[in-house]
Amino acid sequence: MIAKKARRRSNCPLCFGLDIFGDKWTLLVLRDLVFQRKRHFRELLASDEGIASNILSDRLKRLEAHGLVSRIGDPDDARQIVYRLTEKGIDLVPVLVEIAYWSAKHDPHTGAPKSFVKAFERNRQAYIQDIVSNLKH
Amino acid sequence: MIAKKARRRSNCPLCFGLDIFGDKWTLLVLRDLVFQRKRHFRELLASDEGIASNILSDRLKRLEAHGLVSRIGDPDDARQIVYRLTEKGIDLVPVLVEIAYWSAKHDPHTGAPKSFVKAFERNRQAYIQDIVSNLKH
Numbered sequence: 001m002i003a004k005k006a007r008r009r010s011n012c013p014l015c016f017g018l019d020i021f022g023d024k025w026t027l028l029v030l031r032d033l034v035f036q037r038k039r040h041f042r043e044l045l046a047s048d049e050g051i052a053s054n055i056l057s058d059r060l061k062r063l064e065a066h067g068l069v070s071r072i073g074d075p076d077d078a079r080q081i082v083y084r085l086t087e088k089g090i091d092l093v094p095v096l097v098e099i100a101y102w103s104a105k106h107d108p109h110t111g112a113p114k115s116f117v118k119a120f121e122r123n124r125q126a127y128i129q130d131i132v133s134n135l136k137h
Numbered sequence: 138m139i140a141k142k143a144r145r146r147s148n149c150p151l152c153f154g155l156d157i158f159g160d161k162w163t164l165l166v167l168r169d170l171v172f173q174r175k176r177h178f179r180e181l182l183a184s185d186e187g188i189a190s191n192i193l194s195d196r197l198k199r200l201e202a203h204g205l206v207s208r209i210g211d212p213d214d215a216r217q218i219v220y221r222l223t224e225k226g227i228d229l230v231p232v233l234v235e236i237a238y239w240s241a242k243h244d245p246h247t248g249a250p251k252s253f254v255k256a257f258e259r260n261r262q263a264y265i266q267d268i269v270s271n272l273k274h
Binding site: 107 | 236248
């Protein structure tokens with residue numbers, strides 16, 4: 001099943017990405033796949049923000065249709081499906097990390113650990129590379 | 138007039154930002170302020186993506202309420218209002234540039250000039266710093 005693609009309105013460099021992941025729920029699903037290493041539907045459903053089951057299902061289908069996420073059988077239990085970021089999805093890590101850094105800087109009540117801000121400011125590239133390597137293994 | 142703030146659902150480091158700018162229209166308005174240096178409402182309205190006037194007005198109010206954009210009198214014509222990014226808004230440049238880079242990399246029909254991809258890959262920090270300095274002056 002392929003989620004319907006949005007009509008292409010321009011060749012704007014940002015629009016291509018925004019049409020795929022430019023809504024808050026999609027970005028939160030990506031957050032959980034990247035930072036929380038969630039893999040099952042039920043884990044993704046159990047976020048603090050209370051995503052609805054039909055929205056989660058829709059967003060995962062869209063991410064799959066655009067090749068950012070793949071659905072595979074759980075190696076530990078063949079009856080279960082798990083979701084994994086593809087290379088194309090992993091390429092979004094810098095976008096997510098920059099949003100987290102902006103929020104940590106400007107949110108007086110941020111839940112971001114101080115260690116994140118420090119590690120990021122000390123060596124952004126190494127911080128991103130660490131996350132990416134973890135996701136690939 | 139202050140746009141109503143979204144209810145805070147978690148202290149998640151990303152949510153703070155996403156509640157403010159995590160929708161496509163807001164990100165497109167930010168794009169036009171950053172990359173196209175648009176300043177007037179009528180310029181922002183005239184984008185390829187055809188943003189509706191009420192949506193543009195709503196998003197600008199929200200960005201202003203959260204301190205990312207300020208409304209000032211046009212120095213060239215006191216009857217006109219112009220919109221400018223604040224420091225907090227300018228801090229979003231890395232997020233926008235990373236979205237543009239992801240899109241340029243993965244969109245076979247990208248409108249991103251090759252010079253952007255090259256300049257970005259050669260020296261990301263210098264590329265961002267150039268944009269930021271331009272916005273501050």
